[in-house]
Amino acid sequence: KRMTGVEALLRWNHADHGFISPSEFIPVAEDSGLIIPLGTWVLRTACMQAAKWDLQQHDPIDISVNISAMQLKDPKFVDIVAGALAASGLAANRLELELTESLLMEDVESNLGVLKRLRAIGVNLTIDDFGTGYSSMSYLKRFPINTLKIDQSFVAHLPADKEDLAITTAIIALARALKLKTVAEGVETSAQAQFLADAGCDYLQGFLFSPALPSLQLWTWWEKSQFAPV
Numbered sequence: 705k706r707m708t709g710v711e712a713l714l715r716w717n718h719a720d721h722g723f724i725s726p727s728e729f730i731p732v733a734e735d736s737g738l739i740i741p742l743g744t745w746v747l748r749t750a751c752m753q754a755a756k757w758d759l760q761q762h763d764p765i766d767i768s769v770n771i772s773a774m775q776l777k778d779p780k781f782v783d784i785v786a787g788a789l790a791a792s793g794l795a796a797n798r799l800e801l802e803l804t805e806s807l808l809m810e811d812v813e814s815n816l817g818v819l820k821r822l823r824a825i826g827v828n829l830t831i832d833d834f835g836t837g838y839s840s841m842s843y844l845k846r847f848p849i850n851t852l853k854i855d856q857s858f859v860a861h862l863p864a865d866k867e868d869l870a871i872t873t874a875i876i877a878l879a880r881a882l883k884l885k886t887v888a889e890g891v892e893t894s895a896q897a898q899f900l901a902d903a904g905c906d907y908l909q910g911f912l913f914s915p916a917l918p919s920l921q922l923w924t925w926w927e928k929s930q931f932a933p934v
């Protein structure tokens with residue numbers, strides 16, 4: 705029952721247009737190529753924020769950043785990640801990059817090279833939305849990943865749904881056997897949390913703990929929450 709990390713999520717509250725959903729602006733950023741500078745900004749901001757929290761003398765928490773296909777294909781990507789770490793002073797093992805299965809499967813050979821270089825600088829790698837994309841068991845063996853993030857669609861109907869129960873139990877067992885960590889996302893009820901903890905899931909994420917918050921509010925939540933380090 706300890707807070708170990710946060711996932712950086714991008715939100716846009718526009719001065720004139722109000723709240724613009726990421727499902728609207730991310731595809732536009734991807735189509736226009738703006739996802740590269742935007743993604744770089746997110747990486748740098750997230751690393752800076754984690755380093756800043758360290759200075760405020762909390763126990764160190766990890767920060768997860770979602771990576772898009774175009775960023776992974778960018779020949780400068782590894783340098784951008786290294787640059788974000790260097791500029792913030794954040795230790796590489798505190799940064800997790802979340803990559804979806806479909807993104808990884810797009811160009812396996814070249815992705816493999818990039819992932820190996822990222823691991824070489826010490827960054828942790830997570831497969832996001834695990835179980836929903838095009839899954840191949842062989843890449844679990846080949847890709848140098850650290851964590852599987854169980855998609856929220858499998859978590860939503862736990863523990864009542866027998867199929868979801870079987871799937872999540874199997875993913876956790878597979879991950880443990882492969883010495884990978886598991887994160888369950890979309891955890892909203894204590895019954896889900898209890899089932900996942902009993903099944904051996906390492907980390908839980910979701911509204912049961914908190915909705916997404918701006919960094920300052922997160923700090924307040926953290927200070928007050930039962931998950932604050934003692």
Ligand code: CA
Pocket residue numbers: 711770802832
């Ligand atoms: Ca994610």
Ligand code: CA
Pocket residue numbers: 832833853889
């Ligand atoms: Ca996700």
